[in-house]
Amino acid sequence: MDLGKIREDILTFVRSSYPDMQVRVEPWSEDPSKIALFFIEKKFEPIYPLQRYHYLCHKIPKDYQDRELANTIWFELAPGESPEDLRYPDEELIEEITPDVMKCVIAAQILEALDDVMCPVDGDTPREKCHGDYRHTRPILLERRFTEDEFFDVFHVLMAQGGNCDCEILFNIAKGSRLATEYWSARAEGRKPVDSHRSG
Ligand SMILES: [Zn+2]
Structure with a gap:
């Protein structure tokens, strides 16, 4: 070789x-x-x-x-x-904790808060772009009493469901997020959807 x-x-x-x-x-x-x-x-x-x-x-x-x-x-x-x-997750553990982690995420309304940041209801509020990381989700978790120690588990649970970055959390995990709804209605109407990724 x-x-x-x-x-x-x-x-x-x-x-x-x-x-x-x-x-x-x-x-x-x-x-x-x-x-x-x-x-x-x-x-x-x-x-x-x-x-x-x-x-x-x-x-x-x-x-x-x-x-x-x-x-x-x-x-x-x-x-x-x-x-x-390099720290990688234990896949079995992630699978086991997923239902409870998601209960906590949903109860704390993390997905709604993230949607507010990336696709605000009010058109005058500036929208944040995705940078291919979790820079918008992290502060939301901290505000809602998640700790840095819990981040590894929470983010690997999200990754396992296709949430590899802030925008993918809204596209792949949040049911009916404004960001996803807006994207697909633009596509359906033949308009170019807003690109939520700053870089590919
Ligand atoms: Zn993204």
Whole structure:
């Protein structure tokens, strides 16, 4: 396997979204029969490793992943982080806590508050754009007595339901959010919907 070629290919795939990403491709120190891919990116700082992985997966074509990257281990790092810093969720635990976490989220009206920020009822209130992270959901959670310690669980429960960023929470989890309703009515009427993502 030509490691230099893989590195070049990956840089080509990610360039449009991550022009400054550093990519290292090398035999994995824990099992040299596998290839370690290190993706080092400043934009990864505010987001969880699973979100980073989600975005990378979108950038690197699936058929390329299947063909060339089947034997690779990925490390999605912000500058200064090492693989030991990466924390991934326990999928079984997330599944188990999902009903109760969602009860708390719904009781605290987090989804409505987020809709107010991203798609205000009053047309004069400026609307916030999504930055592909949770910068609008975090303060809402804090205001409503969720703690920073709870964020990891809450956000991984949301991610497991397709809420990979602020706007996706409204599109994929909140039932009947104004943001989603507005988007689809624009589409149905042949208008260009407001793009809630600042960057793709
Ligand atoms: Zn978004």
